[in-house]
Amino acid sequence: xxxxxxxxxxxxxxxxxxxxxxxxxxxxxxxxxxxxxxxxxxxxxxxxxxxxxxxxxxxxxxxxxxxxxxxxxxxxxxxxxxxxxxxxxxxxxx
Amino acid sequence: xxxxxxxxxxxxxxxxxxxxxxxxxxxxxxxxxxxxxxxxxxxxxxxxxxxxxxxxxxxxxxxxxxxxxxxxxxxxxxxxxxxxxxxxxxxxxxxxxxxxxxxxxxxxxxxxxxxxxxxxxxxxxxxxxxxxxxxxxxxxxxxxxxxxxxxxxxxxxxxxxxxxxxxxxxxxxxxxxxxxxxxxxxxxxxxxxxxxxx
Numbered sequence: 001x002x003x004x005x006x007x008x009x010x011x012x013x014x015x016x017x018x019x020x021x022x023x024x025x026x027x028x029x030x031x032x033x034x035x036x037x038x039x040x041x042x043x044x045x046x047x048x049x050x051x052x053x054x055x056x057x058x059x060x061x062x063x064x065x066x067x068x069x070x071x072x073x074x075x076x077x078x079x080x081x082x083x084x085x086x087x088x089x090x091x092x093x094x
Numbered sequence: 095x096x097x098x099x100x101x102x103x104x105x106x107x108x109x110x111x112x113x114x115x116x117x118x119x120x121x122x123x124x125x126x127x128x129x130x131x132x133x134x135x136x137x138x139x140x141x142x143x144x145x146x147x148x149x150x151x152x153x154x155x156x157x158x159x160x161x162x163x164x165x166x167x168x169x170x171x172x173x174x175x176x177x178x179x180x181x182x183x184x185x186x187x188x189x190x191x192x193x194x195x196x197x198x199x200x201x202x203x204x205x206x207x208x209x210x211x212x213x214x215x216x217x218x219x220x221x222x223x224x225x226x227x228x229x230x231x232x233x234x235x236x237x238x239x240x241x242x243x244x245x246x247x248x249x250x251x252x253x254x255x256x257x258x259x260x261x262x263x264x265x266x267x268x269x270x271x272x273x274x275x276x277x278x279x280x281x282x283x284x285x286x287x288x289x290x291x292x
Binding site for chain 2: 083
């Protein structure tokens, strides 16, 4: 767990507003839908008043989007040949 | 029927082309994942080749209780872990501490050095090849466990449940690793592409 989680749970119980340093630790839980309804509301109400955390969240989303566009590296001709050989050896096994 | 299910059927019918298609689709993500567990490219390639052979030999026994992809990656992870242990590769120490440097926040926990802007830069001004290199560099710099999760979730596009199956980790653990990995990757992009905050 994150080092803030203990502190956070304590704070949540007391329903205090989140600060930026806590928000950045909760971004993934937020995106994953893993926050409690109360924390979810606190998270969004912080965002509504904080352009920097809004930007931070947008950057995390962009990071995810860019990672998803990363094309697999091309196979080398040698790898293709090796794997074709492997297939044919297997086929001839049985 | 999804593409993998149809590939599986063709593979079972003994179609070499189906194997070639599967290799094109999964060989390089499997290689990237294998590199998280073992120490060299050569060993990783060996692990992936062993995996392909195990897949072919196991085709008749595969009961399709999971997707073809989950099955492939599970075999890979099992083999890579065994090999990694045999190589006595040191287990990376747990990564603790904040995901954004504490010096960027004031005593109240509010930003004093807010995120620098880079999204526009990434979308409009950096060419695709450079961006890919940057992302690969960022992924390469992640601790192994974080890299495994980010590669499977965000690059490969698996669901969290699928990632938990493949890596045999809990949902909560998966989320922590994902969070730390994504946060670091964001920081790499900011450091390389960022300008002054508006």
